[in-house]
């Protein structure tokens with residue numbers, strides 16, 4: 255076994271033993287969604303393949319889960335459409351009330367503006383300090399976005415939601431809005447035009463460009479020309495230079511998070527051009543995923559579960575330090591697993607020294623142009 259593999263096996267197991275739970279958790283609250291997006295990996299076929307059921311954890315079960323966690327750096331309360339969940343504000347309160355969480359976010363399609371704003375305001379009123387972000391998906395200009403999302407007025411509603419969320423930033427200093435574009439075959443030629451929309455409705459805010467992943471609902475979505483991903487990166491670099499891109503805001507590490515996203519885009523490009531080696535993934539140690547039915551996975555890309563919380567009395571440390579989870583962690587390192595999943599690539603920065611020079615370089619660039 256290579257020294258590098260051994261190093262990461264020891265490190266990831268030590269992290270899990272010491273910290274007890276993942277520190278970057280994607281907690282899916284529901285499979286339900288208003289949309290059936292063409293590029294969505296979180297589709298019915300995916301649910302079947304990883305064998306998750308429609309049964310959602312109840313509020314009491316999530317309460318038990320929250321009680322089993324001592325401290326956690328970050329949770330993404332995800333879905334489906336997380337705002338569909340009636341008790342989303344109460345669920346978030348479970349994690350914020352004892353300050354056991356340092357930062358959290360909710361990704362959304364932005365389709366039901368009133369409902370999203372009302373619930374966001376409620377969450378902000380109840381949690382005035384901990385950094386919180388709502389990430390709205392914007393996949394193209396009007397026709398393209400609506401085609402991908404398959405629902406009339408998805409674009410118009412998303413734009414309205416973005417504007418209203420940005421208006422909230424003036425009243426809540428711990429709040430931030432982000433835009434996420436998932437590049438796929440349908441929008442890969444639309445980035446210049448989309449960039450203009452972003453500059454208009456989200457001037458100075460963070461714009462994340464992700465790349466379609468997993469088995470999308472419509473397989474054509476994955477038919478991407480890599481030069482278009484490169485071009486999208488160049489648009490963001492251009493925006494940094496001309497000062498229209500300011501990146502994250504709302505907390506002390508914002509500048510570093512923006513720099514991390516820039517360095518991450520470069521790593522993704524190298525992975526897709528086969529010039530970046532796998533190994534050292536933080537999924538299964540720093541990063542973890544819980545699906546609505548309580549199934550625990552190291553990441554959203556592997557069909558390998560550590561088990562279900564129902565069988566561990568909703569105690570996450572128990573499942574995270576089980577023999578099954580340890581074997582999974584070792585397999586991830588031994589197989590030199592590699593993929594473009596943005597969340598795991600982000601947490602990899604914390605344990606992979608090879609990523610640090612580029613992170614520091616991007617931080618300097620942002621400082622220079624801010």
Ligand code: SF4
Nearest residue numbers: 287289291294334363
């Ligand atoms: S991409 Fe998001 S909004 Fe679209 S179907 Fe999937 S979960 Fe729903």
Ligand code: SF4
Nearest residue numbers: 535553555591593598
């Ligand atoms: S490289 Fe990707 S698929 Fe492999 S463990 Fe990491 S996140 Fe999961």
